[in-house]
Amino acid sequence: MPSRRARRGSGRCGRGAVPSAAVGGPGRSTQVGKRDGQRGGLMEGSRTRRFVWALPALMIVAGAAVDLTTSPNFSAIPLFAAAPLIAAPFFSLASTVRTAGAAFLVVLAIRAAHGTLGHVVPLTELLTLVTVSALALVINSVVRHSNEQLASARVIAETAMRAVLPTPDDRIGGLMVAARYEAAQADEFVGGDLFAIVDTPHGVRLVVGDVRGKGLEAVGAVAVVIGAFREAAEQESSLEGVAQRLERALAREGVRRGGLDSVEGFVTAVLAEIPVGSDVLRIVNRGHPEPILLHGGGELQVLAPAVPALPIGMGLDVWPDRSDEWPMPAGATLLVYTDGLSEARNARGVFYDPAGRLRGRTFPGPEELLSALTDDVRLHTGGRTTDDMALLAVGRPDTGPQGPRRP
Template identity: 45%
Template sequence: MAAYDPFSDTDTDADAGTGWRVSGSGMRMGPSSTRWPRYVSFLPTAMIVGGILWNLLSPREYWGDYLLVAAVTVAGALLSLRHTIVAAVAVVVVEAALLFAGGYLGNVTATAIELANLAFTGLIAVGVNRVVARHGRRLATVRSVAEAAQWAVLPPPPARVGPLAVAALYKAAQIEALIGGDAYAVQDTPYGTRLLIADVRGKGMGAVGVVAVLIGAFRVEADQAPDLAELARQLERALLKEGARREEEIQLEGFVTALLGEIPPDADEVRLLNCGHPAPYLLDGGSVATLEPGEPGHPLGMSGLGVPQAAPETWPLPPGSTLLLVTDGVTEARDRTGAFYEPADRLRGRGPFRQPHQVIDTLVRDVERWTGGPRDDDMAILALTRTTGGPTGR
């Protein structure tokens, strides 16, 4: 039996998704991540075989019937309509064969009742299957709208800007969620390549609205602000203006951690302004350096505290190196003992990476191995590699 996609009414032979898919320069959540694992499709068959063996080998008759009934119900919940009907018919035929082997077909009333009960179970399984499929289609519609909203609010960055190859990923903590409060952007400007990665306090549509304001302001101001300090001021101005229209709690407590970057046209260095965000990493060959700011800045939206914003700092960007920016969904991922994930330690020695998507692939898989299960927070990743040759491909 093929794996069943609960978002459609058809079968699919595709394997269960990994939770992201490549799209242009970046990677985003894909509906393939909602399919059942392939082994699930074999569960009803295994239960039917188990029921037959139990009936044949058990000293008491028909103890395996419970497994047969359960197999039909499980098929209705997990498999397609066609496979549910096949499972129901198979169970009725198996039961009829067992009754014949036991010499019970002469008792017409008891045989009819037994087979009718199994047929009724099959009808229930079909009903369950239709309910699951209907809700799956509704969820698929919601997901398609969410994906369209994500592409509108957080479009993928260009695959290449001058000598820089670019890749990005947004991975929601929950499979059903496609959008949230993490953001990234890369833009070619008169001052060089400017970039942003940010994490909005809070979740839900309120955070998505702030992301939209932040990305919109960055698109406009990145071309106009003469330096990163002025760019940060303009972004904060846009956020405060948006916050003035929101609830009092958001006005008093809302903030955005952000990391602003600027890479000149020759790409020999990177200027960074850290506004309370996790530090980025520089991967060069097999080495990984954490670009910790000498003076951490305050998050955007907190200028009312009267603390001046930190000054940008400059770091070398060697040919072939990759600048890796992440949100706290990466750095605050925990293993089973509660230990935080440390990208510098975990990625050291795994290079060199020729392309930024290779860094992202390695990082995401390692975070998933580290957590061993669902994460508590979304994560956004932005990677830029200073290439040494012409245009690159995957």
């Protein structure tokens, strides 16, 4: 689910965009492009809504014009019948009734003006219009009921995701933190991407992962992983121990659910640790996209593991977990993300390259980094993303002669 900062910084998923140079250009262009994209989307949606609202009336007006300007033997009843059918899925019940009534009264008035009201054909036309109007009211009732159920399901799903993925604080253990959850579709809230960050006696520890699958089952697996992580992060003395606790938690969940397929029940994850009073960054990568460490001056590192490892929960524990270490000096920012970012494609099928798009760029802090990144990936894909993405950025404040400042 989108975090508090996600809503403040970028609206909802599928919303504005920035020029392709925004990530590498001035920070202001990011916000300008984003506002332009949002304004364009709102104008497009406003025009569509106005057209839909006007269409039933246009059908009635067109039907009247045809009937009044052609021979009495010619009937425009299909246009009148279309008006309540068009209104049914979009209008309220009262508006649909008014549309049907207006169509009926116009047909009645035209037939009376032609002096054919008592003839068999006009009576059949009126009966047809009444039947179609009754069908439109049934359609309206079904659509409203379905919309109510869908709205209820969305509220439940969003509440579940809010409970499972609470928004982290802006500051944790002296580090600056920003997180985003960007849904692939604007109306979807349930997915398998996850993130969590905690301040422990061993330092700040975090996890970003991707549970295979979607829906409420994925939320259940996310809850298992995050719950196990929060407990293990406090208790385990090493990051490798945390990873093994997650492995055992998923194994227990598989037993509880009658067994999880090793192809369906795995989680790719990056676990990271920034010890207290140290500029060391430790990472255990279990089959997840490689994190990026951004330094001052636009330099960055792609943090590839020395020895690749399998995702958590595949049941193939063929080698022990090993953490890799990198220096994380003051002013550096760690970016961890799920494959919804790195596998986002444009219209030509080209994957988004986070490292290439961020190289040479500096940001005031983690929040600004994620804002620019989410805006840029929307531009790359044209707003047509096919997978959720979770983003977590952690920055170590820069320390200069005047004290700590944002990186």
